[in-house]
Amino acid sequence: MRALTDVNKRTTPKNNYLSFSCYCVTLAVCLCATVSAARAAPIYEANLPDFYQHQKAGATAWFELGYVAPAIPANTAVPGYANGNWWESDGGWCGTTAWTDIMYHWDQKVAVADLFDHSKPAVHDAVHNGKTWLERFNYLNEDMATWNNQPPGNAGCIGPAGIRDYVGTHGWGNATLDEYDFGPRIGGGGNIVRRKPNGGALENTTYTSLFEAYAALLPSDATVVLEILPRPVDADPQPWWGAPNVARSFHFIAGAGVEAATNSVYFADPNNTNLQVGAPGMITPPGGTPTITPLGWGFPYPADAAIPIGAAHYQVGTMTDGITFDNGPYNGAYIQHLYTLAPEPATVLMLVGALALLRRRRTVTVKAE
Numbered sequence: 001m002r003a004l005t006d007v008n009k010r011t012t013p014k015n016n017y018l019s020f021s022c023y024c025v026t027l028a029v030c031l032c033a034t035v036s037a038a039r040a041a042p043i044y045e046a047n048l049p050d051f052y053q054h055q056k057a058g059a060t061a062w063f064e065l066g067y068v069a070p071a072i073p074a075n076t077a078v079p080g081y082a083n084g085n086w087w088e089s090d091g092g093w094c095g096t097t098a099w100t101d102i103m104y105h106w107d108q109k110v111a112v113a114d115l116f117d118h119s120k121p122a123v124h125d126a127v128h129n130g131k132t133w134l135e136r137f138n139y140l141n142e143d144m145a146t147w148n149n150q151p152p153g154n155a156g157c158i159g160p161a162g163i164r165d166y167v168g169t170h171g172w173g174n175a176t177l178d179e180y181d182f183g184p185r186i187g188g189g190g191n192i193v194r195r196k197p198n199g200g201a202l203e204n205t206t207y208t209s210l211f212e213a214y215a216a217l218l219p220s221d222a223t224v225v226l227e228i229l230p231r232p233v234d235a236d237p238q239p240w241w242g243a244p245n246v247a248r249s250f251h252f253i254a255g256a257g258v259e260a261a262t263n264s265v266y267f268a269d270p271n272n273t274n275l276q277v278g279a280p281g282m283i284t285p286p287g288g289t290p291t292i293t294p295l296g297w298g299f300p301y302p303a304d305a306a307i308p309i310g311a312a313h314y315q316v317g318t319m320t321d322g323i324t325f326d327n328g329p330y331n332g333a334y335i336q337h338l339y340t341l342a343p344e345p346a347t348v349l350m351l352v353g354a355l356a357l358l359r360r361r362r363t364v365t366v367k368a369e
Contacts, residue, residue: 003056008343040350042266042311043219044257047108050313052135053097053270055300056085079143081127095157095227096144097270098252101225102341106172113171116140121171133307157252159319160339167341176345179204180213183325184274184324209322210335215260222342224255226267228325229335266314269329273299274313 070086100116107116114120116136118128131139144158147166158166160177167175180194192207207213218224228251257266301308317328324334 030300040258042257042264044266044311044314045105045255046220046222046265047105047309048254048256048268049101049104049133049137050222050256050268050273050308051097051104051141052300053093053141054272055134055141056138056181079146081139083133083142084313092143092146093157094250094270095159095252096141098254098268099144099158099163100140101268101270102225102227103140103166104133104137105223106167106175106341108170113167115170115172118170132303134301134303134305148158163341174344176342177348177362178340179338180207180217180340182210208337209319211263211265211319214255214265215258215340217338217340218255218258220342222340225339225341226255226265226362227333227335227337227339228330230255231324231332231334251330251333253255253315253330257311257316263319264316264318265325266311266316268313269315272315273301273331274308 059210072083103115104258107113107120114124118124118136118139119131128136144162144166145160147158160179164175164177167173176196181193181195183191183193192205192213193202193212194205195201197225205213207216208303214224214226251271253267255265256268258264261268317325317330318328326333
């Protein structure tokens, strides 16, 4: 018995050691798998809606047979909650809608600003009280499309200068807006350059592609808007708005997420809602050239719809070369400009400093325990 007991005493630690080793290896494998999965998972922008650029444009597209241009209000410089469906008499408001997505995001984060909800300030016009998110979106989209007395229609797509002016006018004076473009790199060579601050002189960056810039900037404290263009007219395939028989133009989308491991861009598409059905169709006017109908036109959000935020509302496409969509609804389109809106660096540093102080305090508390 003694010998057997001795053997058991000698072998038990080894068995425990082996069991513990196996447990550690299993745990390490599980942790590695979890980390890998986390790295591969998309990172989404918080509170980023997918508003619809054709919300008040009517069911017929401006280039379709039978379209009748709506009457434009006499004073388009004054947005309103009851101006009717006068939008897009000559095209889309993708730019204003993409930026309205961004305004909603920052309205949730910047307490002192009324970027989306104009009833937030203590002193405000009572006309803004009690409005739904859809009413506020319609008001803001109209406001941005006519900002600084710009004409309505495509010409009314608000630009960087208008955005800077808008956020400052509505209580967010310490915001910075930057533009990123693909070279030529200052001093020679191809790279990503940035206009900073706020549309100033060009600066070099360390990014080698616009996707790399997007993947780095979106998870930070910046929001991103992408201006995309179709390939040359002889390329195949073409996005609906880049077909040879449709006037070639830009399109704006709001950055909603990123998956760096697969070069995937998730975005809120102003031309697209989750209410859409079917695929782009062809309309042939009598004696005319077939025209592609954009997928999603004529599917506005109903008045009682929940605000469209989250992965279910976003589109996705990959960019193997770092600038051109390989697939998705804008297969073949490439990034012309990348815009970011974020707090000024001084504000970010104050936030980071406060967070670091909080972490130090938490660390001290844990150690004291």
